[in-house]
Amino acid sequence: MTQTPSPEHEHTGTAPPPARYDAAVRAAVERRLLSEAGPVAGFIDTDGVRASVAALHGAFVGAPGAVLHTFAAKACSLIPVLRLLADLGMGCEVASPGELRLALEAGFTPASVVLDSPAKTREEIRLALALGVAVNADNFDELRRVDALRSGGTDSVVGLRANPQVGGGSIGPMSTATDTAKFGVALRDPGAREAVVRAFEDRPWLSRLHAHVGSQGCPLELIAAGVAQTYELAEEINTRLGSRRVTSLDIGGGLPVNFADDTVRPTYADYVAALEAAAPGLFSGRYALVTEFGRSLLAKNGFIGARVEYTKNAGGRRIAITHAGAQTATRTVLMPDAWPLRIGAFDPAGRPKGGPVLAQDIAGPCCFAGDVVAFGRELPELAEGDVVVLYDTGAYYFSTPWAYNSLPRPAVYGFHAAGPDGAVAFATVRETQTMDEIAAESGLAHADALVRPEEPAAGGRSAPR
Ligand SMILES: *Cc1c(COP(=O)(O)O)cnc(C)c1O
Numbered sequence: 001m002t003q004t005p006s007p008e009h010e011h012t013g014t015a016p017p018p019a020r021y022d023a024a025v026r027a028a029v030e031r032r033l034l035s036e037a038g039p040v041a042g043f044i045d046t047d048g049v050r051a052s053v054a055a056l057h058g059a060f061v062g063a064p065g066a067v068l069h070t071f072a073a074k075a076c077s078l079i080p081v082l083r084l085l086a087d088l089g090m091g092c093e094v095a096s097p098g099e100l101r102l103a104l105e106a107g108f109t110p111a112s113v114v115l116d117s118p119a120k121t122r123e124e125i126r127l128a129l130a131l132g133v134a135v136n137a138d139n140f141d142e143l144r145r146v147d148a149l150r151s152g153g154t155d156s157v158v159g160l161r162a163n164p165q166v167g168g169g170s171i172g173p174m175s176t177a178t179d180t181a182k183f184g185v186a187l188r189d190p191g192a193r194e195a196v197v198r199a200f201e202d203r204p205w206l207s208r209l210h211a212h213v214g215s216q217g218c219p220l221e222l223i224a225a226g227v228a229q230t231y232e233l234a235e236e237i238n239t240r241l242g243s244r245r246v247t248s249l250d251i252g253g254g255l256p257v258n259f260a261d262d263t264v265r266p267t268y269a270d271y272v273a274a275l276e277a278a279a280p281g282l283f284s285g286r287y288a289l290v291t292e293f294g295r296s297l298l299a300k301n302g303f304i305g306a307r308v309e310y311t312k313n314a315g316g317r318r319i320a321i322t323h324a325g326a327q328t329a330t331r332t333v334l335m336p337d338a339w340p341l342r343i344g345a346f347d348p349a350g351r352p353k354g355g356p357v358l359a360q361d362i363a364g365p366c367c368f369a370g371d372v373v374a375f376g377r378e379l380p381e382l383a384e385g386d387v388v389v390l391y392d393t394g395a396y397y398f399s400t401p402w403a404y405n406s407l408p409r410p411a412v413y414g415f416h417a418a419g420p421d422g423a424v425a426f427a428t429v430r431e432t433q434t435m436d437e438i439a440a441e442s443g444l445a446h447a448d449a450l451v452r453p454e455e456p457a458a459g460g461r462s463a464p465r
Pocket of ligand 1: 072074075093095116212214215216252253254255292293294295296
């Protein structure tokens with residue numbers, strides 16, 4: 001099993017663009033979902049999402065114990081998407097009060113929600129315990145808070161996050177199991193294992209171990225090794241305490257996504273095979289399992305479409321200025337080597353462009369020089385009114401915009417093939433942010449605050465006038 005894309009694809013995205021979304025791009029232009037007035041939008045392939053969820057569930061059908069597959073809300077924090085996933089039998093992993101609210105609005109039952117933030121306040125813990133949402137404590141101090149806050153009783157499953165310290169992958173910020181990562185109890189630190197065993201000994205209600213070993217850039221074997229360490233720790237706790245204290249393992253998410261071409265690799269079946277090899281006892285049925293996948297469920301099921309506003313030459317380089325930049329392709333712009341994207345070129349009618357290719361920079365609308373989503377990419381020559389498509393952006397792209405330059409959050413639409421004739425049906429998931437909304441979130445209600453100061457109240461809200 002190898003995840004390394006062939007070198008010529010790795011940073012240049014020269015694989016042919018996928019044809020599977022051509023009809024959707026064409027229909028989006030015809031329906032004016034991409035237009036001069038709305039020059040950038042995100043699109044989600046709902047049939048693709050269904051297929052990805054089915055592949056995940058299918059890979060685990062042989063597991064004898066209970067398995068709860070949760071979706072990591074941060075990967076696509078849009079209520080209609082979360083509701084689709086709830087409808088497909090998924091649970092939800094949340095890491096903030098905002099994500100918890102979205103999950104509940106989407107219709108997830110509290111028992112199918114897992115709260116994982118590394119910085120939970122007492123109030124957040126209290127709310128989760130009152131609702132019956134599962135809580136994975138990040139550290140011993142948090143466990144001590146739970147001791148105090150659960151005294152009134154709770155239906156919540158409570159777990160402890162471990163950092164198996166198995167090392168990192170090729171993208172530092174995506175590697176959660178390095179020696180010095182900020183998450184969980186660092187298991188290889190002196191005394192840590194002993195302290196974990198004691199934490200379980202002291203708390204009969206503590207019943208879960210949690211690990212999330214890494215995300216993009218982490219090889220499957222590394223993820224499996226981290227899960228295996230967590231399984232072995234559970235076995236050690238249960239053996240030493242003489243009873244089954246750990247009854248479930250939350251094994252996290254983080255399956256890497258292949259951004260170089262259309263194939264899904266590794267697959268969920270590859271993931272299960274890697275786990276079976278690294279920790280055969282994991283599938284003995286002695287532990288209920290929880291998974292937390294995000295990127296691998298959504299990335300290949302979404303794309304960004306953006307109009308080309310201008311083209312120009314600078315220093316011998318051709319540049320297309322489009323409406324897709326750092327506000328929606330944030331990671332790609334800030335770390336272009338770690339997050340290369342395939343790009344497609346379409347004419348103003350939304351048809352794939354042909355003709356000779358030319359190396360072009362695909363730039364965005366933001367006012368900083370690095371706002372470029374692809375450098376020197378060989379594509380048919382782009383012109384004003386054309387559409388560029390950024391593929392594999394269904395996770396962590398249009399759903400997680402950046403408010404730089406007060407650019408609006410782009411609209412998001414779901415789509416599916418509506419009939420044998422290839423007709424495409426769209427549904428609005430989120431409208432483009434309006435200028436009124438941008439003004440409101442930029443302090444409009446307090447416009448006078450600095451020229452006629454008011455007294456702010458605790459908690460960040462201004463005193464009413
Ligand atoms: C982000 C995150 C996930 C999901 O990671 P992906 O790489 O999107 O699958 C799962 N668990 C935790 C704790 C996370 O922080």
